[in-house]
Amino acid sequence: MTTATTSPDGLGGAAMGRRPENRRQWIVKILWTGIWLVYLSAPVTDLLDGGHGVLARVLGSIGLAVFVVWYLLLVFRTGRSERNGLALGSLACLAAESAALALGLGREWLVLFVYVAIASGAALPVRLARWTIPAASALMAGLALVVPDGRAFLGALLVPALLGGFAMTGVRELVRTTIALREARATVARLAANEERLRLARDLHDLLGHSLSLITLKSELAGRMLPDQPEQAARQVADIEQVSRQALVDVREAVAGYRRPRLADELAGARLALAAAEVAAELPGEPDLTGIPEDIETALAWALREAVTNVVRHSGARRCTVELLRRRTPGGQVLELSVEDDGTGGSGEGHGNGLTGLAERLHTAGGTLEAGPCGSGFRLVARVPAGARADVGSPA
Numbered sequence: 001m002t003t004a005t006t007s008p009d010g011l012g013g014a015a016m017g018r019r020p021e022n023r024r025q026w027i028v029k030i031l032w033t034g035i036w037l038v039y040l041s042a043p044v045t046d047l048l049d050g051g052h053g054v055l056a057r058v059l060g061s062i063g064l065a066v067f068v069v070w071y072l073l074l075v076f077r078t079g080r081s082e083r084n085g086l087a088l089g090s091l092a093c094l095a096a097e098s099a100a101l102a103l104g105l106g107r108e109w110l111v112l113f114v115y116v117a118i119a120s121g122a123a124l125p126v127r128l129a130r131w132t133i134p135a136a137s138a139l140m141a142g143l144a145l146v147v148p149d150g151r152a153f154l155g156a157l158l159v160p161a162l163l164g165g166f167a168m169t170g171v172r173e174l175v176r177t178t179i180a181l182r183e184a185r186a187t188v189a190r191l192a193a194n195e196e197r198l199r200l201a202r203d204l205h206d207l208l209g210h211s212l213s214l215i216t217l218k219s220e221l222a223g224r225m226l227p228d229q230p231e232q233a234a235r236q237v238a239d240i241e242q243v244s245r246q247a248l249v250d251v252r253e254a255v256a257g258y259r260r261p262r263l264a265d266e267l268a269g270a271r272l273a274l275a276a277a278e279v280a281a282e283l284p285g286e287p288d289l290t291g292i293p294e295d296i297e298t299a300l301a302w303a304l305r306e307a308v309t310n311v312v313r314h315s316g317a318r319r320c321t322v323e324l325l326r327r328r329t330p331g332g333q334v335l336e337l338s339v340e341d342d343g344t345g346g347s348g349e350g351h352g353n354g355l356t357g358l359a360e361r362l363h364t365a366g367g368t369l370e371a372g373p374c375g376s377g378f379r380l381v382a383r384v385p386a387g388a389r390a391d392v393g394s395p396a
Contacts, residue, residue: 337382
């Protein structure tokens, strides 16, 4: 009698506590809500085999159809906080109709009050639902004492009415909180991106402001000197060339710093990527990179990024283990990064461009790459020197 769906985040279907936003979500929510209408089989059976007259059957059928349509309208208005008065009036009408049907046709119709309680939790905010749910349950209990043999149904219906109604309020608030957290996370991401752009703009201004100003001044000075003092003008032009070259070097270093991946950041990104792909991941904590040069760390960061990308996109794995260890070898200490999964490992037709480029990058950093099938999955191992390299480009 609840209105849950198969997609709590609202991406694949209409989430419990949220209004559908597209055709697919409408279909999913209608089907899921319709499943719980099976508990109306008791009133339907009573109409068919309860020994009622023709007029009672006709009126009961009309009343049940009106109740179901009204109930669905209330459930599908979930998430609209305005016009609570209309929802309260509708719930009052549903409760009155349920009472009339129970008094006129028998105890089997008391189950309608469970749907009234559920609709209260789905359509009303908590401040109102905490009163309407007990009220609907109390009215049902009172009628159960009046309707013949209604007490036999009281225990089986009172608990579902209370639990179902308050469960709907809890789920609705949970969905509301999840939506708010998702929006807050998106806002934080936008602010972080804006802050990064501002920082880049400030750094480029600091790097280029002085150099460009100096180039402008020397250009004007060289222009004034050119007709009468060509040698001094030539010196100014030479200064301009030197300043512009230095500015180009500074810009390249700044951009390289922005593009340089960090191993800690890549581990955090790998954790998010594997979680999004529903791959159970075992990753190390904050890496200890004491004494590790930046180019070595960068090579390992690229290796981790490429390995995790292959796991997510190509392997079809359900589990992935990442280890980062320091090992002592005859050639000295090495830092070893291993990424192992239980997937297929791709087509098996040799390394692709990604792994080939990664091997070249590691070789430039003085490291090695091993990648291939391992047991029931695939394993990638990247090794780099755990210290300054005496001979750049030689294997570890």
